[in-house]
Amino acid sequence: MLKYIIKRIFLAVMTIFVVATITFFLMNMVPGGPFVAEKSISAQAQAALHEKFGLDKPLIVQYKNYMLSAAQGDFGLSLKQRGRTVSDIIISKFPVSAKLGGIAVLLALSLGIPLGSIAALNRGKWLDDVIIVIATCGIAFPSFVICTVGMYVFGVYLGVLPTMGLTTPAHYVLPVFALSFYPTAYITRLMRSSMLDVIGQDYMRTARAKGLSQMASLFKHALRNAILPVITYVGPMLAFTLTGSFIVEKIFVIPGLGGQFVSSIVNRDYTVIMGTTIFLATLVITINALIDILYKFIDPRIQLK
Amino acid sequence: MTEKNPLSLQLKVEDFLPATDAEKQSLTQMRPGVSFWKDAMRRLRKNKVAMISLTVILIVMFFSFIVPNFYPYQYELQIKGSEYLKPMTYSTQEQLRIDAGEKVFPHILGTDNLGRDYAVRVMVGSRISLMVGLIASAIILLIGSTYGAVSGYFGGWVDLVMMRIVDIIYTVPDILLIVLISFAIRDPLAILAAKPGFGWIQTVGPNLISIFLVFALLYWVGMARIVRSQVLALKQNEYVTAARALGAGTGRIIRKHLLTNTIGTLIVTTTLQIPSSIFTESFLSFLGLGVAVPLPSLGSLASDALNGLNSYPYLLMAPALLISLIILSFNLLGDGLRDAFDPKMKS
Numbered sequence A: 001m002l003k004y005i006i007k008r009i010f011l012a013v014m015t016i017f018v019v020a021t022i023t024f025f026l027m028n029m030v031p032g033g034p035f036v037a038e039k040s041i042s043a044q045a046q047a048a049l050h051e052k053f054g055l056d057k058p059l060i061v062q063y064k065n066y067m068l069s070a071a072q073g074d075f076g077l078s079l080k081q082r083g084r085t086v087s088d089i090i091i092s093k094f095p096v097s098a099k100l101g102g103i104a105v106l107l108a109l110s111l112g113i114p115l116g117s118i119a120a121l122n123r124g125k126w127l128d129d130v131i132i133v134i135a136t137c138g139i140a141f142p143s144f145v146i147c148t149v150g151m152y153v154f155g156v157y158l159g160v161l162p163t164m165g166l167t168t169p170a171h172y173v174l175p176v177f178a179l180s181f182y183p184t185a186y187i188t189r190l191m192r193s194s195m196l197d198v199i200g201q202d203y204m205r206t207a208r209a210k211g212l213s214q215m216a217s218l219f220k221h222a223l224r225n226a227i228l229p230v231i232t233y234v235g236p237m238l239a240f241t242l243t244g245s246f247i248v249e250k251i252f253v254i255p256g257l258g259g260q261f262v263s264s265i266v267n268r269d270y271t272v273i274m275g276t277t278i279f280l281a282t283l284v285i286t287i288n289a290l291i292d293i294l295y296k297f298i299d300p301r302i303q304l305k
Numbered sequence B: 001m002t003e004k005n006p007l008s009l010q011l012k013v014e015d016f017l018p019a020t021d022a023e024k025q026s027l028t029q030m031r032p033g034v035s036f037w038k039d040a041m042r043r044l045r046k047n048k049v050a051m052i053s054l055t056v057i058l059i060v061m062f063f064s065f066i067v068p069n070f071y072p073y074q075y076e077l078q079i080k081g082s083e084y085l086k087p088m089t090y091s092t093q094e095q096l097r098i099d100a101g102e103k104v105f106p107h108i109l110g111t112d113n114l115g116r117d118y119a120v121r122v123m124v125g126s127r128i129s130l131m132v133g134l135i136a137s138a139i140i141l142l143i144g145s146t147y148g149a150v151s152g153y154f155g156g157w158v159d160l161v162m163m164r165i166v167d168i169i170y171t172v173p174d175i176l177l178i179v180l181i182s183f184a185i186r187d188p189l190a191i192l193a194a195k196p197g198f199g200w201i202q203t204v205g206p207n208l209i210s211i212f213l214v215f216a217l218l219y220w221v222g223m224a225r226i227v228r229s230q231v232l233a234l235k236q237n238e239y240v241t242a243a244r245a246l247g248a249g250t251g252r253i254i255r256k257h258l259l260t261n262t263i264g265t266l267i268v269t270t271t272l273q274i275p276s277s278i279f280t281e282s283f284l285s286f287l288g289l290g291v292a293v294p295l296p297s298l299g300s301l302a303s304d305a306l307n308g309l310n311s312y313p314y315l316l317m318a319p320a321l322l323i324s325l326i327i328l329s330f331n332l333l334g335d336g337l338r339d340a341f342d343p344k345m346k347s
Helices: A002-029 A043-052 A059-071 A086-121 A126-140 A143-157 A169-199 A202-209 A214-226 A228-251 A257-267 A270-298 B021-028 B036-046 B048-070 B092-099 B118-154 B156-171 B174-184 B186-194 B199-204 B206-218 B221-234 B238-245 B250-286 B298-307 B314-341
Strands: none
Touching (some): A002 A059, A002 A270, A002 B156, A002 B174, A059 A270, A086 A126, A086 A169, A086 A214, A086 A228, A086 A257, A086 A270, A126 A169, A143 A228, A143 B250, A143 B298, A169 A214, A169 A228, A202 A214, A214 A228, A228 B174, A257 A270, A270 B156, A270 B174, B036 B048, B048 B118, B048 B314, B118 B221, B118 B250, B118 B298, B156 B221, B174 B186, B174 B206, B174 B250, B186 B206, B206 B250, B221 B250, B238 B250, B250 B298
């Protein structure tokens, strides 16, 4: 057990290191450098700027410096937003995205698990068919389609919901809906198939035979076992909502980390791109590792080598 | 003729006639054999949802690959004075030409902000999306199956190292790296395209190539894992030992014996990979990291339509609906193929 935990943590650290390295060298592959767009800057000023940001040193030295300071949580200064550190930007923007993503994840779980269970318990009836059709569509519609169509129908055509910013609770409705659509559909399908699997098991019949009521057997035995695959999906779902927020935040003009990431790509703000990538990757990888370890505690049947 | 005595030992002559061809046939073969393919196809044909999806895909392919070639408008043709036409309407000049007795092909879906016929743009856009889906899946199939088969066949430390690499790529949040890679290699590719001998990069478009490269670098891991687990089981079979005893090399065993036996899985996984590739391409195009202007893709069309959403909502509906339809059809077809090729795998 301990061996597995150590191995899993080691793999996570390795992955974060690899991602950071790839990010660094990819950013350095882009020709022209960060100050090319500003034509007015003289050659001398450019050299001075390069020296200030350490861009005049050999790549390996830059790499070593960057990795060392990144390990201490320092991602350097933003190249485009004067005087702000990257960590500063991340700290100020991330809570917005985290709140949005958190609500979306909770909504997806609290909708997907019951919907999937209901579908499985009504297998073959019309309710099951309806839920399956909705879930299948939910997986097929890209988030930008949901966003834009939702924005048009509720924001423009009906005019009942605001479409920009994130100030009142009403502002949350459309972005959260768009962000949680795919995970909800996915969890519904996952829950349905695992629930179907579980209610066919012998221990369910035993539970009923020993006199347990339908409801008690459902909640005590079926749900607990059927929910396990959903737990493994929480990691990928978090990754999805974090990256899905690029589109959602761009469309709804939300001042979060996703929108920031997209605009720093457009502005070629290298340090912000690198910092955000490493930050988000670390977050996703850490949560994935934690869930994998947690999973082993929850389900003793899983034998991980 | 008198009735035959039941106790008589006299033999019937007709029992000794040569067997007819039909009789021979029925003895050698109880019923015609059903091959793996025929069996799967029969199951697929029974699946109504999958057949409808297949029809939808074929119709979309017809409209996106064949129709634009003889469509009266070109996707990059800007018609002056025809900006922002509503569906099935004509501009003043076109109306004059119609009044003069000329035939003008209607703008079925209207025109966009530069006076380009929107119907042909949507068709070409879905061509790009489909091409990305198909080519990317082919790349993934090639890399993933080879990698998985090699890893599973050799086993031991080769497998260990190869699978750790897969683990690392698998845990990387892919969209982040896709955005980074497509951003980082766009300019180097553009420079490379300017050099002689690399002109083809310009025709395909540097952005499309960077998308393919991204898929080739990151997306094969799922395929590799599935193929590896199949090969691990298959290589225990006697026919592999027999092939090796007969002197077959590693490459031949992998190609002829192991991969051919995973063909059902390969087809299903590849089909389900197509919609996810289209999904990712539209995501990138929507962020402006996809295909280059004036070439449209369904993602970039939807992204452009967003700017005029208040006044011209119909520009959004066509690409949005079409991309959803394409992804939905491929998903359903993939599910159908899975049921057809491996009824046990049903989930």
